Amino acid sequence: xxxxxxxxHKRHKEKALNKYLPFILQKAEEITEQERPIKIYMNDxxxxxxxxxxHPSTFDTLAIDSELxxxxxxxxxxxxxxxxxxxxxGKAWKRGYLLYGPPGTxxxxxxxxxxxxxxxxxxxxxxxxxxxxxxxxxxxxxxSNRSILLIEDIxxxxxxxxxDSKDYCNGRDKITLSGLLNFVDxxxxxxxxxxxxxxxxxxxxxxxPALTRPGRMDMHIHMGYCEGLLKEVKVTxxxxxxxxxxxxxxxxxxxxxxxxxKDKKKGAKESQKEGEGKKGAKESQKExxxxxxxxxxxxxxxxxxx
Numbered sequence: 524x525x526x527x528x529x530x531x532h533k534r535h536k537e538k539a540l541n542k543y544l545p546f547i548l549q550k551a552e553e554i555t556e557q558e559r560p561i562k563i564y565m566n567d568x569x570x571x572x573x574x575x576x577x578h579p580s581t582f583d584t585l586a587i588d589s590e591l592x593x594x595x596x597x598x599x600x601x602x603x604x605x606x607x608x609x610x611x612x613g614k615a616w617k618r619g620y621l622l623y624g625p626p627g628t629x630x631x632x633x634x635x636x637x638x639x640x641x642x643x644x645x646x647x648x649x650x651x652x653x654x655x656x657x658x659x660x661x662x663x664x665x666x667s668n669r670s671i672l673l674i675e676d677i678x679x680x681x682x683x684x685x686x687d688s689k690d691y692c693n694g695r696d697k698i699t700l701s702g703l704l705n706f707v708d709x710x711x712x713x714x715x716x717x718x719x720x721x722x723x724x725x726x727x728x729x730x731x732p733a734l735t736r737p738g739r740m741d742m743h744i745h746m747g748y749c750e751g752l753l754k755e756v757k758v759t760x761x762x763x764x765x766x767x768x769x770x771x772x773x774x775x776x777x778x779x780x781x782x783x784x785k786d787k788k789k790g791a792k793e794s795q796k797e798g799e800g801k802k803g804a805k806e807s808q809k810e811x812x813x814x815x816x817x818x819x820x821x822x823x824x825x826x827x828x829x
Contacts, residue, residue: 556669561638563645566652566662576645578635585636586767586777587629591744595633598742599641603717617718619707619739623727624746630723633746634673643719644670650677656702663706664715671719678729700731708739756787 531539563576582596602618609616620637622630638645646666653659666672707720722740724730734740766780 556642559642561642561644563638563647564666565647566649569658569661571646571662571665573644576635576638578632578639580632580635581639582636585629585632586780587633587746595637595742595744596640599637599719602719603641606717615718616716617720619720619741620722621727621730621735621740621743622721622723622746623743624725626725628746630746631675633744634671634721634723637719637721638671641669641671641719645673646670647673647675650674650698650703653698656698656705659698659702660706666715666718668716668718670715670717671721673721673723675723676725677722677734678724678726700733704733704739707734756784756791758784758787 529539561576562573564571564573566572582592585592598618606616622633624630634645637643644667648662650659653662663672720740722730722734727735727743735743762783763780766783767776769779770776
């Protein structure tokens with residue numbers, strides 16, 4: 524272990540103690556935080572269990588729209604720098620993100636990229652394993668500062684009882700929407716600093732508006748298919764995987780995949796037109812044949828009449 528000795532004249536005492544040393548301690552803390560392994564926690568009965576998070580996803584490798592990517596990065600960077608702002612306006616230092624879209628569009632990868640960018644631990648909360656608001660509160664208060672609370676597939680994770688539901692007060696053994704909202708945006712939300720809350724869903728329209736309004740879910744991020752092409756083009760997972768392995772540059776790979784899908788779509792349209800042309804030609808030939816047969820029948824009838 525190495526150590527350093529700092530000497531300074533007594534006339535610089537105030538400057539050294541009040542400015543220089545706090546600056547050194549802050550930098551040391553930042554370096555330690557950057558080198559600290561990121562952890563992912565999961566709830567088990569009444570305790571959080573953790574392992575190191577080694578997910579490789581970063582904003583450099585994440586294959587999403589470049590403009591959307593930059594918007595998310597800017598929003599995160601602004602959030603972590605606004606401690607004094609949140610204190611001044613009297614709000615808990617937290618930020619909510621709703622990620623929605625079809626399965627397999629990179630919602631979990633975006634959360635990992637956020638964690639790697641911020642150096643925040645991830646708390647992956649399984650609501651279906653909890654049976655009361657009190658247990659939920661215990662887990663949420665057990666989170667550390669500078670962390671991400673992740674609740675995936677919240678629309679099907681558990682049936683949250685709405686506050687106006689007749690089942691809302693039928694016992695204490697249920698997690699209610701109000702119980703979750705008390706942590707997201709109520710008094711309990713002030714129990715920690717610098718926290719990110721991320722909800723994911725495949726069906727945004729199924730969520731209660733009380734959960735998704737601004738101030739709770741501050742930013743709604745749609746995770747869709749690559750320009751909608753994967754919905755329109757018949758392509759196998761193997762073909763997509765092959766395109767994704769052609770380069771280590773995320774943007775280059777995404778561009779190549781999009782061009783590949785566009786070519787597939789163009790080829791499908793040309794094949795469809797060609798098929799329609801052949802079908803039209805056959806129908807035309809069939810009509811001509813029927814006309815000829817009709818004419819021959821008329822001639823035959825006239826001949827017999829004469």
